[in-house]
Amino acid sequence: MIYINAIASAVGLLIGVVLLAALLTWVERRLLGFLQDRLGPNRVGWQGSLQIIADMIKIFFKQDWTPAFSDRTIFIAAPAIVMATVLLGFAVIPFSADFGIAPDLNIGLLFFLAMTSLSVYGVVLAGWASNSKFSLLGGLRAAAQMVSYEVFMGLAVIGVVMLAGSFNLNDIVRAQGRLWYVVPQCIGFVLFLIAGIAEAHRLPFDLPEGENELGAGFHTEYSSMKFGMFFVGEYAGIVLISAMTVVLYFGGWNGPFLPPGLWFALKTSLFIFFFILLRAALPRPRYDQLMSYGWKLMLPLAILNLAVTGAIILARAS
């Protein structure tokens, strides 16, 4: 019986996340429209809410072309890797007090970091297997960007781990009953968010697919639903990073009056909105700027944050 429940919640979550990611494509286009004094897609269904169905039908009818010059196996595997790793990341997220697939996994945070790291492979392999210059350059950029931003992402979350004393995400959420970690870990929060944006390769850090210089970057050669998987994977990545920010820094499902699941959804959607706002507001940095922010500014800040947090914890303990 327990297994059936677990399987049901896992399948439900899988479908839910994919549908949510698909819906986000419409939400983003609508919001971007409003932020740019436009309307966005509003024709299909009520206020354009069925736009995703139209897009799905369209993308399924596109020719699913695997270039003859590509490395076929890896080319096909790459979008699946991106999608699978992002979806696996949701396994450890505590959506509410008692819902989630493995929220009590004792290495939950490490599992999340591992999954975001693995999703780099999808992008890099896509760039490599496409065997075209734009794709390769996109893949190169993705590798360098995501590896260097991962470094201080890991260091930034260590502050939270030190405060909560656990890698277990449910424990981290429970430890924030009184005070959200965004207050003591404000620098860590900013660092994590920036690293998260870079990990999801969203604007302003979408250099791997910088369309005005690289065509479409690592997914230049992809068409039809293989491209669709990158697309949905990207939006699922946004949801994942938003959910993780809420879990680590904004008290997860903690909150008064409303049910915990609703609190979690509200906070997560706020961060998803922030991601979309960033896309509307900020231009892309130059590639060397991106690298120098990462290594010369964010990494020292993360180490400083770590040291100060540690010092304060030690001072309190003694």
Add this chain to the structure above:
Amino acid sequence: MFILTALRTCWLTLLHLFHRTETIQYPEQRPKLSPRFRGRIVLTRDPDGAERCVSCHLCAAVCPCDCIDLQKTEQPDDWRPEYFRINFSRCIFCGFCEEACPTSAIQLIPDFEMSEFSRHNLVYEKEHLLIAGTGKVPDYNFYRVAGVRGTGANAAPVDPRGLMP
């Protein structure tokens, strides 16, 4: 500090959420076109109802994309074009023809809804171009200002400054 400017940009962009959208939802809402909008080309008539065009070919000569073709009739003292043809699949709506026309016959009007399923339907013949009215220049009759040779209609010497439409 770039973080502060980035945050300020975010805030200013957020405020645009509450601005009115600029979009005109076309088939339901119509854009406001000014009278001098350069749209579909028409051939107008003078106040007496006669065709204004005198087949001078200036419009065809000035046309940068050679989309105007016309020919005068062979009847003496009849200056109307035998055929007048505008290929709107080539026309760029620059309005040079309207500026070149000495009789204000050819005019661009505020209408852009000219979509066709077949490219050939975009070639407008004289009967498609000719309208009943005077267009934008209501009371201008070229012959009455310039006179007609061999008639007493305007025997006095022509004042070149009065020739302006």
